[in-house]
Each structure stands twice: as C-alpha cells, then as structure tokens.
Amino acid sequence: QLQLVQSGPELKKPGSSVRVSCRASGGTFRYAVSWVRQAPGQGLQWMGRIIPLLGTTVYAQEFQGRVTITADRAATIAYMDLKGLGFEDTAVYFCAASTATGRTDADIWGQGTLVSVSS
Amino acid sequence: DIQMTQSPSTLSASVGDRVTITCRASQSIGSYLAWYQQKPGKAPKLLIYKASILDNGVPSRFGGFGSGTEFTLTISSLQPDDFATYYCQQYDPNSGTFGQGTKVQI
Secondary structure, eight states: OOEEEEOOOEEEOTTOOEEEEEEEESSOOOSOEEEEEEOTTOOEEEEEEEETTTTEEEEOGGGTTTEEEEEOTTSSEEEEEEOSOOGGGOEEEEEEEOSSTTOOSOSEEOOOEEEEEOO | OOOEEEEOSEEEOOTTOOEEEEEEESSOOTTOEEEEEEOTTSOOEEEEETTTEEOTTOOTTEEEEEETTEEEEEESSOOGGGOSEEEEEEOOTTOOOBOOOEEEEO
C-alpha cells in the first residue's frame, strides 16, 4: 500500500532555504504530488503541485519565485524547496498525492515536516 | 488564483444533528472540489472528491453536493468521531486553493 514518508524537522535562520523530501513507500506516485503547509493554529495553504511522470508543475501565486517543486522521473521521491525564509514560514509542511491516475486531489498524505524559522 | 470562501468558521452541534458546511468559489471550478477532515496534530483526510464522490471507507452519513461555484458538505447525523475541522479545496488544473476551514465543536 502506497505511503508517503517525509524528511525530518528543520530549524532554519531567516533568509535561508529549506528542502523537504517526500518518498513514495510501497510503490510510485500515480499522478500529482501536492505540497500544503499549515502554520501554527492556522488553516491549510496550498503551495503547488507536480506531476512527476509529465514533469509539469503549478505554483500558488503567493509562492511564485520562492518555491520550487521537483521529482525524479521514476516517480519515487518529490522535493519542495523554499527560499528566502521568514518567521512567517514556520509551519508544518505536508506532501499529498492521489492513488488514482489523473486525479489532483489527495487521498494520501505524508506525516508532515515541521520547519521552524528562528534567529 | 481562485478564492474559496467557506462558512461558517465555527459550528456548534450535538451528536445526532444534521450539519451543513458551505463553500463558494470566486469563479466556476466545475466539480473540481474536495472535502477534507482534519483532527489536531494529524494530516488531513480526504472525505469527498469531484464534489460528491465519497472516498473509500468514508461513512455514508457524509454527503457532498454542488458544481460551478456553490458546494456543500452535509453530515446527516453527527457522530462523536466527527468533531474536527473541515476544509474544502478546489483543485482545478492550474491551482488548488483551500477554504478557511470550519471547526465542528460540541
């Protein structure tokens, strides 16, 4: 059964960058992989998605130029790179994917990765 | 980007109540609408996709309706396990905005 396993927590300085990985365990990504973040006590914020088999990406306007989502063509691992970190980027970052081809909603989620930005 | 307006932000209800949450899109999204349930400290769980299709294993007391710009999530008879926060998400081919969330509390 496909599961998503994310990398561990990160502590970063303001102005630096972070990379969070998301590995497909027990299979490969069927279609789209999305990245979603949640600041403490706040709602869900969609950041962007990639379709690894096509190599196509879409980003939320508020993250354009600051986030890069990549994946290997074997569709086994995806990455989210966020640069220019500020205190407001402190959040839990989730990867999410669909187990069905052609769908861009997400029926499986990673466990989340806490990224803390502190001086 | 498409904006999603979800209401109410908080909903107080009792076990057995019928509850409805509304989500409005700033432009037509067809049926590219999903509903998620999230409990504290956990990842969201998909309940409904394509506006009205229940994901595998989701109880039939959950129902989704709508298309275009107006959507609803209804829980026909609230159960203790249903007290959580619910989010709508539009996932058209070029974006994926979430609503602000609805906390269903006792």
